Amino acid sequence: MTATMPQDEGERSGRAVRWMLGAAGLAAVFVAGLLLVDRTAPPGVREGSVAAERSSPGAAAEPARSRGTSRTGRTGEQADAAASREDAVRAAAEERHLRGLLHEPDPRRRLVAMYLLAAKAPDVATRRRMRAAIARLREEAPEDALIAQAQEWLCGDRRDPCSDADRGAWMALEPGNAASHLGPLRAAEGDPARQDAALRRMAQAGHYESHAHALALETVAAFDDYQPPPPGPVEQRFLRGLGLGEGPVTRRQVAAANHAWAMPMPSLSGISRACRPPLPTARARDCRTVLRRMASATTSIERMVALSGLERLSRGTPEHAYWAAASRRQRWQGQQFASIITDAGYWADFLRYGEVEAIQRGLVRAGRPLDPPPGWRAAGG
Incomplete structure (x- = not known):
């Protein structure tokens, strides 16, 4: 059985791009989104996923909260309290919006709401309720790959073991997609025979697609009609500092950008280990096959995991330099x-x-090379 997407991704992509291009300061909206909204990843984003990697640029740029006196005359503690109050107001408005989406007829809108609401309450009971709700979504859209993924991604840790049906829902729908086998491969850790069998199935799959881009587009679309609360003084100063307006359109885009960036991806720790x-010899062959397909993924972290693995596996061969x-x-x-x-x-x-x-396009526009200069060393390398 082949998975189908209920709505043409090209049309949805064009709508999302037109939506985001409507405001000035597009890149600053993106930066603001990374800074202003809680970046907690939904449960099911485990070691080897991109939650930390995707959040790090915003986390690095987040303004430090001083214990001294600010330019407004308030102490650091007072500024912290004001920011916390505004955070709480925004969080409550977003939660109301997401709970409203749970009643939308579009199952993907409900799916996005479930992910983000689960992130706000990442406890075992919430995960179980969300998985049960997603099982009902699958009855409405049995061939939707994003919904099938969610059954696995909302699997928790060892305190909340998933059924084989939950963990294998995506793979059962898209057996020819190597990415759908990542969860079962991770679940096989500690059992070399099961790992070998899982890798063999992955190698026999014809392509690799994590659907990360499709999920980002769905998240942006889910905030089309979000009504943010009026900005408080802390948010106003921050938006002005970025050269942004304070109206609801800009602030809606801030929320959409942040949440699209923080949505989950399959765990990559299983394939890495x-x-x-x-x-x-047989496992090395299967690994090379899978990693070559993953090396063309649309996200940086997937490509880095794949290329690093291929570099290690090719040592001592003519392919290593490549x-x-x-x-x-x-x-x-x-x-x-x-x-x-900021481009x-x-x-x-x-x-x-x-x-x-x-x-890559941003580097070209900035006049930066796509290849590193001679002598460059990766951070931490």
Whole structure:
């Protein structure tokens, strides 16, 4: 059975891009989104996922809260209290909006709401209720890949073991998509025979697609009619500092950008660990097959995991120079992210093309090379 998307992704992408291009300061909206809204990842985003990696640029830029006296004459404690009150008002407005989406006829709108509401209350009981609700969504849209993914992604830790049906829902729908096998592969850790069997199935799959871009577009669309509360003084100063307006359209875009960026992805820790050399010949072959497909993914973290794995697996072979150069190039491009998110076209490119191509286009517009200069070393490398 082949998964189908209920709405043409190209049409939805074009609508999202037109929506975001409507306001001035597009890139600043994106930066503000990273800073202003809670970046807690939904449950099911586990070790090896992109929650931390995607949040780090915003976290690095987040303004420090001083304990001294601010330019407004208020102490740091007073400023913290004011910011916390505004955060609470925004969070309550977003929660009301998301709860309203639970009654929308579009199952994908309800899916986005479930993800984000689960993130606000990441306890075992909430996860179980959300999985039960998503099982009902699947009855409405049995061939929707994003909904099938959610059954696995809302699986919790060992305190909340999932059924085989939940963990394997996406794979059952898209057996020819190697990404759908990532969860079962991770679940097989500690059992080499099960790992080998899972990797064999992944290698036999014909393509790799995590649907991260489609989920980002759905998240943006879910905030089309969000009505943010009036901005408080802290938010007003912040928006003015970025050269942004304070109207509801801009602030709606701030919320959409942040949540689109923070949505979950499949855990990559299982493939990373299973393909760590030294490996038996058969497993190494399957790992190379899977990682080559993953190396064309639309997100930086998926490409970095794939290319790093291929670099390690190819040591001592004629292919090593190629994969080492490709891995180095991807790390270079990923580390330029913070310098190009202020580019006026980045967010529109992110929505239209996905993360990797958006970064590359941003580098070209900025006159920066796509390949690292001689002697460059990756941070932490």
